[in-house]
Amino acid sequence: MADADAPTDTINERDFIQSIERGFAVLTAFDADAPRPTLADIAKRTGFSRPAVRRILLTLQQLGYVTGSNGRWTLTPRVLSIGQHYTASHALIEISQPHLVALAEHTSEPASLAALDGTEVVHIADVPVRRIMSVNVSVGMRAAAYPTSMGRILLAWRGSEFIESYLGQVSIEPFTAQTVKSPDELRRVLEQVRHDGYSIVDEELEQGLLSASAPVRNAEGEVVAALASWTSKGRSTAKQMRDRVVPKLVELAASISTDLGHKAGITKMRGSGRG
Template sequence: MTKDENSRDHIQSLERGFAVLLAFDAERPNPTLAELASATGLSRPAVRRILLTLQRLGYVHGEGGRWSLTPRVLSIGQHYSASHALIEIAQPHLVRLAERTSESASLAALDGTDVVYIARVPVRRIMSINVSIGTRVPAHATSMGRVLLAWAPDSVVADVVGKDRLPAYTRHTITDPGELRRGLAQIRQSGYSIVAEELEDGLLSVAAPVRDRAGTVVAALASSTSSGRATVEQLRSQVAPLVVRTAEQISADYGHPAAVGKATSAVHTPRDGFF
C-alpha cells in the first residue's frame, strides 16, 4: 500500500476519538476538558466535540466540568475476548495452573513494544502495580515479553530492542541490547523464560510460548511469584516444566498439532546470566 493510499484511508477523527479515550487513566480519572486537550495535544474545541459525541454514544459522562468513562467502555474489551477463542480455551488451563502452583497465572500478547494481559487468574497480589486484563508492561523486562520477542519477526524485535540502552525498572533490568538478544536466543533453545526482579523488586516469573495451528507463537503463558516464596532455581526445576506443559496443552486445544505430555523432556536448563 502506498503512502497516498495510507493517507486516503486514514480517518483522523477516529484517531482523535481514541486519543481522548486513552487519555483517561489512573492519573486522570476525572479530567477537565483542558486537561484532556493538554494530554492529547488537541484543541479544546476538538476535544469538546469528541467528548459530546462519546457522551451521546454512552462512553463518557460529564458533570461539573469534569468527565469520566462509563461502564460501556468495558464492552470494547469484552468484544475482544468474545472474538478470540484462545482466551476461552486458555481460561481453564490458567485456573489449573494457578491451583497447582498457588500463584497467579496469566496469558499475554505482544502489542508494539509492550505486553498486554489478555487473561489472568490472580491468586495474591505480588506486584505494586494493579494487574488486570488490558494492563500493559514493557516487553524487554518481563518473562512473557521475552518469550514473545524470542519468536517474533526481526523487525518487531528491532522496534523493542533498538540500538540504545533499554529503560531500567530495577537494578536487575537488562538494558544492553546485545545481552537481551543473546537471552532471546537462549529462550528459543530452552523453550521458556525466567525473569527475576527486572520489572519490580521481588517479582519472579516464568513464561512459555502458546502457538496457533500453524505453529506461530501468538501468546505467552506465565506463572508469577515473589522472591520471598521461591528462588530462580525452584522456578527452573519445579515450575518451568509445568508452565511449558500447560502452554503446550493450550496450544494443542487451539489447534497446534504438537504432542502434549512431552513438555518436561523439552525443557532444558539454560545457561546462567540472562535472568
C-alpha cells in the same frame, strides 16, 4: 483480484479516518493518574485543541462512553463492552481459561496470558489468587516487553527483523539494578529463551518480583501469546521456579497450543523466513 474487505497491515492516507484516531486518543487519555480529567487536561494529554476535544467528548457522551459533571469527565461502564467484544471474538482466551486455572491451582500463584501490542505486553486473561502482590495482575494491564518474561517469549520467536525494528523503537531503561542493560544483552537473552523454550525474569521489572513464561502457538506454529506465573522472591527463587513451576507451565502452554490446532514439531518465526 485483492479482496477489498480483507484486513491489511498497511493503509493508505485516503482510507485513514482521523476522527476515529482522535476519538480513541481521547478515550485513552483517561487512566489511573487522571480518572476524572478536565477538558484542559485531556487537551494537554492529547495535543488536540480544546474545541476539538470538546466536540469529541460530546460525541462520546452521546454514544454513552463518557459523562461530564462540574467540568470533569469520567468513563462510563460502557467502555468495558469494547474489551468484552475482544474476549468474545478470540477463541484463544476461552480455550486458555481452564489451563490458567490449572496453573494457578498448581502453583497457588497468579496465572496470566498476554499478547504483544506494539512495544508492550498486555494481559488478555488472568486468574488471580488471594494474596497481596507487588503487582496487581489484571486484564488490560500493560508493561514494557523487554524486562518481562512474557515480553521475552513474545519477542523471541518473532525473527531478527522484527526484533531489530522493536529495538529501534524502545530505549532500554533500568527498572531495577537487574534489568538488562543494552540491546546486545537483550538479543543474547532472547536467543537463550528460544533455546530453553521458556523465560524466567528475576527482579528485572520490579524489585522482589519473579515470573516465568512459556510460548503458546497457533495452528500455524506462530507464538501468539505467553502463559505466565507470578510470585515474589519471599516465596520462591528462580531455581525453585525453574524446577517446580516451569515444567507445568510448559506443559499447559503446549496444551493450549494443541487446543488451538498446533501440531508438535511445527514452529514458525515471524518475519524471519525460518520454519
